[in-house]
Amino acid sequence: MYHYYYKSLCFFANDYLSDSDAAQDVVQDVFTQVWDNMPEVSEPSKLQAYLYAMVRNRCLNRIRTQQNLHKYQTNEMQEIAWDDDESVRIVKAEVLREIMASIEKLPERAQEVFKLSYLTQLREQEIADRLNISVNSVKTHKKRAKSILKDELRHLFSLISIFHL
Structure with missing residues (x-):
């Protein structure tokens, strides 16, 4: 699970944070939390959506605490709903993961x-x-x-x- 999703989640987090080190920290935190709460993630089919939602929420929390929210303050972002823009970010992250895997x-x-x-x-x-x-x-x-x-x-x-x- 870690090896499969790590890079794409990092790309996804970096889209929010524009800081690859911070993005990696967020993804590491998410995997730690998932590991600690494995019984909650009982359906593997929902794991991908669960991971992306957790990363997105962690990124938004990090933005808020770093006082960078002024770039992102819109009504849509405050409600944090999945939309087309979110889907695009996920697809981009998955494509980039596949490209990086091919380079490797x-x-x-x-x-x-x-x-x-x-x-x-x-x-x-x-x-x-x-x-x-x-x-x-x-x-x-x-x-x-x-x-x-x-x-x-x-x-x-x-x-x-x-x-x-």
Whole structure:
């Protein structure tokens, strides 16, 4: 349960908090609470909704206590109802989780180059210097990683374009 939902819940929490460390703290707290109250979560089919609701509520509580609520103070947010916007956040978090899982499956060097290029946004020469390889090797690893990810994530292209990920 933890390994399956952790990353997507972190993406989801980060949408609220815009702070990845705080998002990870919230998700850790939620899993601790779920672990302590396992008998309450008797239906696995409702587990996903339960986890997302708990993370959302923890994030909103954190925002309130940090006095950042002025960004979020609307009548809709005060009532904390599930709406289309909430569904979009969940879908985005799940898509990002799947993308990150696919990146983790890449061959080691291709994964390193891909992360440094697209997640850390280093230039090819910087990557080559950091990994002690040629710029042509960096280009080859990037091309290989993109090709693998394109094939593996083809089923997500429509969602990625809809949500502008």
